[in-house]
Amino acid sequence: MAEIIIHTVSMSPYGWTARILAAEKGVAFDTVHADVASPGYEHLHPFRKMPVLTHGEIVVYESLAIAHYIDRAFDGPALQPSDVLGQAEALTWVSVVNAYMFPTMNGLVKQRFAMATGGEANEAALAELREPLAGQLALIEAAVSVRPFLVGHAFTIADAFLMPQLHYATFTPEGLDALAAAPATEAWLEQMRARPCVAATNPLGGG
Numbered sequence: 001m002a003e004i005i006i007h008t009v010s011m012s013p014y015g016w017t018a019r020i021l022a023a024e025k026g027v028a029f030d031t032v033h034a035d036v037a038s039p040g041y042e043h044l045h046p047f048r049k050m051p052v053l054t055h056g057e058i059v060v061y062e063s064l065a066i067a068h069y070i071d072r073a074f075d076g077p078a079l080q081p082s083d084v085l086g087q088a089e090a091l092t093w094v095s096v097v098n099a100y101m102f103p104t105m106n107g108l109v110k111q112r113f114a115m116a117t118g119g120e121a122n123e124a125a126l127a128e129l130r131e132p133l134a135g136q137l138a139l140i141e142a143a144v145s146v147r148p149f150l151v152g153h154a155f156t157i158a159d160a161f162l163m164p165q166l167h168y169a170t171f172t173p174e175g176l177d178a179l180a181a182a183p184a185t186e187a188w189l190e191q192m193r194a195r196p197c198v199a200a201t202n203p204l205g206g207g
């Protein structure tokens with residue numbers, strides 16, 4: 001029986017992060033379709049975003065809070081380093097993904113999706129995203145060139161926040177180009193895609 005419910009839509013990168021973390025922790029979960037525009041949804045998330053986690057009467061919104069809740073409320077492998085510096089590093093990555101990488105990577109996906117579905121090509125917007133993307137990939141490359149995970153020697157919330165964003169960015173030519181110039185990042189992404197908690201929750205299959 002499911003212990004928690006994750007309210008999201010299948011293709012949401014942040015929803016995937018929450019599902020990855022629940023799977024890694026070994027917490028049984030159900031996924032319920034989030035209709036952010038529906039009346040009453042503001043009681044789940046006051047800003048009408050997804051994902052939202054519910055655990056009985058408990059409602060947790062915002063992905064970082066959800067990640068922390070999954071890690072601390074249940075038994076299972078630790079999802080954050082135990083030392084203060086490691087914790088700070090993991091939180092830095094989460095913050096970097098939220099503040100900089102999500103706007104860039106999701107921006108690319110949105111532009112390319114609009115073009116693929118008959119919208120106007122906004123070449124200027126795409127061109128503007130190339131430079132920040134290259135800088136972000138260089139930062140990731142520097143980290144995963146010297147270790148198998150973003151932080152320390154174990155999978156953490158940092159990996160779970162970045163993985164879906166980068167995975168979807170590689171559906172765009174700009175994302176593929178940037179990844180081709182970052183071999184350690186490419187290897188990290190492949191290793192993440194193969195990880196059971198990721199493969200089992202991949203919205204496009206694999207579990």
Ligand SMILES: N[C@@H](CCC(=O)N[C@@H](CS)C(=O)NCC(=O)O)C(=O)O
Pocket residue numbers: 012013014015036048049050051061062063064098
């Ligand atoms: N700050 C939020 C961001 C979540 C977010 O941007 N979710 C997107 C889907 S990945 C969303 O809710 N989009 C629907 C909308 O904006 O209407 C978090 O960390 O959970």
